[in-house]
Amino acid sequence: MTRTDATDSPLTPDITPASPAAGPAEDTPESLRQLDALLSGLTAQLAGWAERTTDWLGRTSRVTSTSVDKFVRPAVETLLQQPGSPIAGAGFIATLGLLAPDRSYMAWWQGDDMERVDALANFSPQPVSRYMRAEWFRVPVSTGKPHVTGPYIDLLCTDEYVCTFTYPVFRLGAIAGIVGMDVTAQKLELMVLPLLRQLGPTAAMVNQAGRAVVAVATSTDAGDAVRAAPGARSHPVGGHFTVLTAVEPAS
Numbered sequence: 374m375t376r377t378d379a380t381d382s383p384l385t386p387d388i389t390p391a392s393p394a395a396g397p398a399e400d401t402p403e404s405l406r407q408l409d410a411l412l413s414g415l416t417a418q419l420a421g422w423a424e425r426t427t428d429w430l431g432r433t434s435r436v437t438s439t440s441v442d443k444f445v446r447p448a449v450e451t452l453l454q455q456p457g458s459p460i461a462g463a464g465f466i467a468t469l470g471l472l473a474p475d476r477s478y479m480a481w482w483q484g485d486d487m488e489r490v491d492a493l494a495n496f497s498p499q500p501v502s503r504y505m506r507a508e509w510f511r512v513p514v515s516t517g518k519p520h521v522t523g524p525y526i527d528l529l530c531t532d533e534y535v536c537t538f539t540y541p542v543f544r545l546g547a548i549a550g551i552v553g554m555d556v557t558a559q560k561l562e563l564m565v566l567p568l569l570r571q572l573g574p575t576a577a578m579v580n581q582a583g584r585a586v587v588a589v590a591t592s593t594d595a596g597d598a599v600r601a602a603p604g605a606r607s608h609p610v611g612g613h614f615t616v617l618t619a620v621e622p623a624s
Contacts, residue, residue, distance in 0.1 A: 404571040405608050405616060408578075411564055412611025415459075415538060415556065416519070422448055422552050423519075423540035426465065430544040436472055438480075441465060445480040445552075450487060452554060459560035461531050462490060465542070466510055467550040477505060483530055483555070490530045504529055509537040513551050517541050521613040524558045524586055524595045534558040534595060536586065538613075558595045562587050569616070575602065577620045578610065586614060598623040 429444055430436065445465045452463045464481025472478045481490040491504070504510055507529070509522035523536035539553035565587040569576045577588035577599060585597045593599060601607060602619035610616050 401608055402572065404568040405610065408565060408568045408616065409608075409610040412614060415554075416612050418452065419519070419538050419540045419552065419554060422452075423542050426542045426552055427544070427549075430542060430549050436467075436544075438472060438478055441467070441472070441478060441480050446482065446487075449482045453482070453487065454485065459556050459564060461533070461535065461555045461557050461560070463552070463554035464490070465550060465552050466504060468514060468548055469505075471544070471549050479504065481530065509539045509553060510551055513539045513541040514548050517548060519613075521580065523580070524561075524584070527555060531555055531557065536561060536580075558586070562595075572616065572618045575619045575621070576617065578614050578616050579620070580614060583623060585620070588620065590620075593620065593622075600624075 449463045452460050462483030467478040512520040519540045524534050527535045535555045535557050537555050539551045542549050569589050575590045578586045585593050585599050599620040600623045601617045602621045605617050605619040608616045
């Protein structure tokens with residue numbers, strides 16, 4: 374993906390949270406409602422941040438590395454240090470050309486100590502940085518829509534099993550980059566598992582590719598390909614996931 378690719382076909386900004394109508398129906402169990410609220414809350418935080426970033430980019434005549442860091446770092450600090458936050462890392466990544474021709478820029482921090490991630494990539498002689506090929510960057514930039522990647526082993530940042538939530542941001546109607554946040558599989562399990570257990574001994578939350586993110590049964594691990602077991606019910610939650618009341622290995 375290049376800056377030219379992004380601007381040849383202008384995309385309509387998509388910076389609103391998933392519609393509540395996409396969540397559980399009125400007759401669904403309370404545990405599913407709580408689960409949908411937890412996940413939708415994460416998405417809403419990211420959507421709000423994307424909207425503020427798009428607004429800031431639209432008001433900024435010249436975007437520089439200093440101005441990006443000054444704007445992004447306080448938002449990341451708020452996300453990482455709010456009480457009970459499940460977010461392991463967060464930041465902003467620019468598309469090629471936003472700051473300089475054929476150059477990207479990464480402003481990403483992680484952990485309680487706000488460790489700067491992969492800062493050397495900003496000074497790489499290679500115009501296409503390695504993170505620009507990653508699904509969590511490539512998909513929202515090419516589609517103009519929010520995306521969740523994972524669970525996967527995050528070798529660029531946390532070195533843990535994570536889900537990465539990313540949202541596109543815009544400048545003058547064109548894709549300017551993404552804001553995103555990492556949530557570890559362990560944190561998601563702590564949030565989701567108690568509610569899944571109320572739905573059945575083999576209930577699971579799966580991603581859009583049909584892979585388990587969190588599962589009740591110890592025989593199903595995060596990342597396993599699964600399908601709905603006979604008689605299972607399916608419930609969309611959080612705008613990006615589906616809860617299956619019973620799963621079995623995909624053939």
